[in-house]
Amino acid sequence: xxxxxxxxxxxxxxxxxxxxxxxxxxxxxxxxxxxxxxxxxxxxxxxxxxxxxxxxxxxxxxxxxxxxxxxxxxxxxxxxxxxxxxxxxxxxxxxxxxxxxxxxxxxxxxxxxxxxxxxxxxxxxxxxxxxxxxxxxxxxxxxxxxxxxxxxxxxxxxxxxxxxxxxxxxxxxxxxxxxxxxxxxxxxxxxxxxxxxxxxxxxxxxxxxxxxxxxxxxxxxxxxxxxxxxxxxxxxxxxxxxxxxxxxxxxxxxxxxxxxxxxxxxxxxxxxxxxxxxxxxxxxxxxxxxxxxxxxxxxxxxxxxxxxxxxxxxxxxxxxxxxxxxxxxxxxxxxxxxxxxxxxxxxxxxxxxxxxxxxxxxxxxxxxxxxxxxxxxxxxxxxxxxxxxxxxxxxxxxxxxxxxxxxxxxxxxxxxxxxxxxxxxxxxxxxxxxxxxxxxxxxxxxxxxxxxxxxxxxxxxxxxxxxxxxxxxxxxxxxxxxxxxxxxxxxxxxxxxxxxxxxxxxxxxxxxxxxxxxxxxxxxxxxxxxxxxxxxxxxxxxxxxxxxxxxxxxxxxxxxxxxxxxxxxxxxxxxxxxxxxxxxxxxxxxxxxxxxxxxxxxxxxxxxxxxxxxxxxxxxxxxxxxxxxxxxxxxxxxxxxxxxxxxxxxxxxxxxxxxxxxxxxxxxxxxxxxxxxxxxxx
Amino acid sequence: xxxxxxxxxxxxxxxxxxxxxxxxxxxxxxxxxxxxxxxxxxxxxxxxxxxxxxxxxxxxxxxxxxxxxxxxxxxxxxxxxxxxxxxxxxxxxxxxxxxxxxxxxxxxxxxxxxxxxxxxxxxxxxxxxxxxxxxxxxxxxxxxxxxxxxxxxxxxxxxxxxxxxxxxxxxxxxxxxxxxxxxxxxxxxxxxxxxxxxxxxxxxxxxxxxxxxxxxxxxxxxxxxxxxxxxxxxxxxxxxxxxxxxxxxxxxxxxxxxxxxxxxxxxxxxxxxxxxxxxxxxxxxxxxxxxxxxxxxxxxxxxxxxxxxxxxxx
Numbered sequence: 001x002x003x004x005x006x007x008x009x010x011x012x013x014x015x016x017x018x019x020x021x022x023x024x025x026x027x028x029x030x031x032x033x034x035x036x037x038x039x040x041x042x043x044x045x046x047x048x049x050x051x052x053x054x055x056x057x058x059x060x061x062x063x064x065x066x067x068x069x070x071x072x073x074x075x076x077x078x079x080x081x082x083x084x085x086x087x088x089x090x091x092x093x094x095x096x097x098x099x100x101x102x103x104x105x106x107x108x109x110x111x112x113x114x115x116x117x118x119x120x121x122x123x124x125x126x127x128x129x130x131x132x133x134x135x136x137x138x139x140x141x142x143x144x145x146x147x148x149x150x151x152x153x154x155x156x157x158x159x160x161x162x163x164x165x166x167x168x169x170x171x172x173x174x175x176x177x178x179x180x181x182x183x184x185x186x187x188x189x190x191x192x193x194x195x196x197x198x199x200x201x202x203x204x205x206x207x208x209x210x211x212x213x214x215x216x217x218x219x220x221x222x223x224x225x226x227x228x229x230x231x232x233x234x235x236x237x238x239x240x241x242x243x244x245x246x247x248x249x250x251x252x253x254x255x256x257x258x259x260x261x262x263x264x265x266x267x268x269x270x271x272x273x274x275x276x277x278x279x280x281x282x283x284x285x286x287x288x289x290x291x292x293x294x295x296x297x298x299x300x301x302x303x304x305x306x307x308x309x310x311x312x313x314x315x316x317x318x319x320x321x322x323x324x325x326x327x328x329x330x331x332x333x334x335x336x337x338x339x340x341x342x343x344x345x346x347x348x349x350x351x352x353x354x355x356x357x358x359x360x361x362x363x364x365x366x367x368x369x370x371x372x373x374x375x376x377x378x379x380x381x382x383x384x385x386x387x388x389x390x391x392x393x394x395x396x397x398x399x400x401x402x403x404x405x406x407x408x409x410x411x412x413x414x415x416x417x418x419x420x421x422x423x424x425x426x427x428x429x430x431x432x433x434x435x436x437x438x439x440x441x442x443x444x445x446x447x448x449x450x451x452x453x454x455x456x457x458x459x460x461x462x463x464x465x466x467x468x469x470x471x472x473x474x475x476x477x478x479x480x481x482x483x484x485x486x487x488x489x490x491x492x493x494x495x496x497x498x499x500x501x502x503x504x505x506x507x508x509x510x511x512x513x514x515x516x517x518x519x520x521x522x523x524x525x526x527x528x529x530x531x532x533x534x535x536x537x538x539x540x541x542x543x544x545x546x547x548x549x550x551x552x553x554x555x556x557x558x559x560x561x562x563x564x565x566x567x568x569x570x571x572x573x574x575x576x577x578x579x580x581x582x583x584x585x586x587x588x589x590x591x592x593x594x595x596x597x598x599x600x601x602x603x604x605x606x607x608x609x610x611x612x613x614x615x616x617x618x619x620x621x622x623x624x625x626x627x628x629x630x631x632x633x634x635x636x637x638x639x640x641x642x643x644x645x646x647x648x649x650x651x652x653x654x655x656x657x658x659x660x661x662x663x664x665x666x667x668x669x670x671x672x673x674x675x676x677x678x679x680x681x682x
Numbered sequence: 683x684x685x686x687x688x689x690x691x692x693x694x695x696x697x698x699x700x701x702x703x704x705x706x707x708x709x710x711x712x713x714x715x716x717x718x719x720x721x722x723x724x725x726x727x728x729x730x731x732x733x734x735x736x737x738x739x740x741x742x743x744x745x746x747x748x749x750x751x752x753x754x755x756x757x758x759x760x761x762x763x764x765x766x767x768x769x770x771x772x773x774x775x776x777x778x779x780x781x782x783x784x785x786x787x788x789x790x791x792x793x794x795x796x797x798x799x800x801x802x803x804x805x806x807x808x809x810x811x812x813x814x815x816x817x818x819x820x821x822x823x824x825x826x827x828x829x830x831x832x833x834x835x836x837x838x839x840x841x842x843x844x845x846x847x848x849x850x851x852x853x854x855x856x857x858x859x860x861x862x863x864x865x866x867x868x869x870x871x872x873x874x875x876x877x878x879x880x881x882x883x884x885x886x887x888x889x890x891x892x893x894x895x896x897x898x899x900x901x902x903x904x905x906x907x908x909x910x911x912x913x914x915x916x917x918x919x920x921x922x923x924x925x926x927x928x929x930x931x932x933x934x935x936x937x938x939x940x941x942x943x944x945x946x947x948x949x950x951x952x953x954x955x956x957x958x959x960x961x962x963x964x965x966x967x968x969x970x971x972x973x974x975x976x977x978x979x980x981x982x983x984x985x986x987x988x989x990x991x992x993x994x995x996x
Contacts, residue, residue: 383803384743384803386745386746386747387745393745397747401790401793404789404793405786406786406789406790406793407779407783407786407787407790412783412786416782416783416786419782419839420782420839423830423833423834423839426834427834427837432993434993435989435990435993438827438830438831438834438989439827439986439989441826441827441830442823442824442826442827442830442982442985442986443823444826445785445822445823445825445826445827446819446820446822446823448789448822449789449815449818449819449821449822449823450819452789452792452793452815452818452819453796453815453816453818453819455793456793456796456797456800456811456815457812457815459797460796460797460800460801460808460811461800463745464745464747464797464800464801464803465743465800465801465802465803466743466803525777526777529777530777530778533839535837535838537837537838537840537843538837538838538839538840538843539780539781539782539833539838539839539840539843540776540777540778540779540780540840541778541779541780541782541783542777542778542779545775545777545778546761546775546778546779546783546787549761549764549775549778550757550758550761553694553757553760553761554753554757556694556698556756556757556760557752557753557756557757557903557907560734560903560906561734561903563734564731564734564735564903565734565735565736565902565903567735568734568735568736568737568738568902568903569737569738570737570738570739570740570902571737571738571739571740572739572740572741572742573739573740573741573742574741574742575741575742575743575802575803575804575899576804576806576898576899577804583743583803583804585803587803587804587805588803588804588805588808589800589805589807589808589809589811589812593808593812594808594811594812595812596812597812597813597816597971597972598816598819600972601816601820601972601975
């Protein structure tokens, strides 16, 4: 098996990431060299990774070459790396993102020269990519957990990179704690599987997953759902995500939101679809419900943000929700024994996984470019950047259209597939449960429309109108490598949007492995022109034709203009200011103002606190100064996490009484423990 | 191939030509009901011609988004219109897009419309964009759920297939699912086309306008394209209600007689819907902005009930 070229390429990629770590550390004191070595090797490794994944998914369909990373001396612990189709798909995601983000980083990290150590950043960046690739390819639970933990630690280091800010430190620590709660659940889950199979290899799990007793399977499901859910950022385990992702350097944020949370999706897919066999109904119902809630709440909280990167982080929660809607529906279809539909829903979820990776990384890179030149994350201090940073603005606009699920870009395709699988789900069962499908579809529609509102706000307030601050007025375009990195993502958004039928063929080995179906032929009609939904006479869509048809229709307005408006001239004038002496940026609509109607409508959820102080001389109608403050705190934080936190602190204070510091007391504790253990043993 | 191309061009012309007439009729009838003479039904055509001839003033703060928006809006609305079966049961672009793509294209136009409102740095534009995006976001689930109800009954999201299924033997006029979904979609129609309980198309009062606030900075041929898109959108949404819920008379073959009959039916249904809109506009007052969500949640509940009745009666 060793001769498979995909395996060789994967090995090369892993080695080059390793070279990147060592090289960046070796060049610690030469930041330019560290930049070139660190991100250069990540770029090369990413290319190898893409080639490996594409080869594994096309030419070597499903052969799944494997190798030992290191001959292990410890029994059970084998460092097996296996590139089966599911792994290859996720390696493709991480490598595509790594390629564009690394190219972007060449220009981006120059902003750290003289301030921060670029060599350290490069080393952690490569280590994160290496660990993530290993998470996706590890085929042994022990090895998986090791890679998982290295990934979490390097991610923590990247998040805390600018640790001189208090906000960064608290975000990093919260990530660290939550991540370890998740890992704890994963360890327990894998131990349950180990108990049944007697081995840590994934192959043995696959053999016993469906033979376990229902109670154990349910327990394992819950443990994995929590464990991977924390990493994916599902509601209500998401609170670390909007704290931690925005404070990292933007190239790292792109990877964190684009890839790292997808490890949770990978884990869930691996365990639920690969190991566990036919799921009981409530698994799918749970996942679908969590997905729907995450999607709606994620976008609602995103709308309330005026910190550009926090807004994007909340959108990650929304998109994880959409992905889980696909996966949850797939589980429900597996339960009712509809493998074709389950495959459709699974494809929808996984298609959205790669799409979200791409457009979210694009948006984070765009936000990074804006941050780089305006030195603020606060949207209220931006504005007018489209004239100062036109290329960045264009890339961000493409990302915004894609994430709002508008045709003809890629977000639309994966949501279309999700809608189709949900709609067909109505016919799969006779019970009341089937009402869940169209209702989640309606919630998906709400999510999409709110996301569009949110990105009108994000793009409009950041890039359009007049600059709202000095920094924004003097912003400069990002460097060419940063533009190139974003440009690659734009190309990927367009490709995945316009040529879905080409891309779908990559899913065939993957779905063959997980559900035993190959759908790419059924999902394609008219020689690959249009995407279908496996039903006869079902709905079809062809984004490519829509785009081409749109270009064909462009002459219609132009002809009209030539016919009627030959003599019409265009004049540049001031914006209508109601006869005032000129508009100032203070009169523009703010991000907070833009989302005010939504805040009012969902007042019960947001519970906004506002404080208005006005001072006046003679009449309250003519205030001399007004101070306005408005806060929104997440209900989960105030009503779950904060009380929990207080309870833990209270408990620890009680525990402190035990630790009085007198050695006699400690000796008694040891003695009592010994006695208890002896009694337990007898 | 040739006949498909002909059908496409025919429907394109129909959309372009019929839409202003429909807007004109609504305006004229509304005035009549209010004891005014009102503009002639042909007035929108003259307005469009006038706008196309006029000079344009573009805000100094505007970027290329401001200039690109009218084209994006116009073309996305036309594309959505070409996916809707009008005279013949098979829409020209029915292979290229289904009901979901139809909704998506309208959303694409709205996305750029809202950006165009924010671009000239005026507070009016921002206000309009904010309200438009909010209302459409609240209307979207009701719209989708109503479409889902019909699509589930038809077993397809393809609009032509939905129409054919509605023409089939399973269709009953008083099918509760259809009636409820129709009611939900009618409310969504009022919201999406900016009609009175939600938005007042006749006002330019700062505090109440939504659509007009967004396009306040537009003039000349850009304004013509935007106004035209708005009336095409109204025509297309009315066609959705008319053809999917009352599929009588829609031609299934390509003979001149059936197409002619279909045109008569189509016009009749459109004018009936327009009359209903006029009635609603005349007998209701505009709602306060924060009452609109109540109306739209009522639409959502109607759509959910439609779905529930599909479940109960199937």
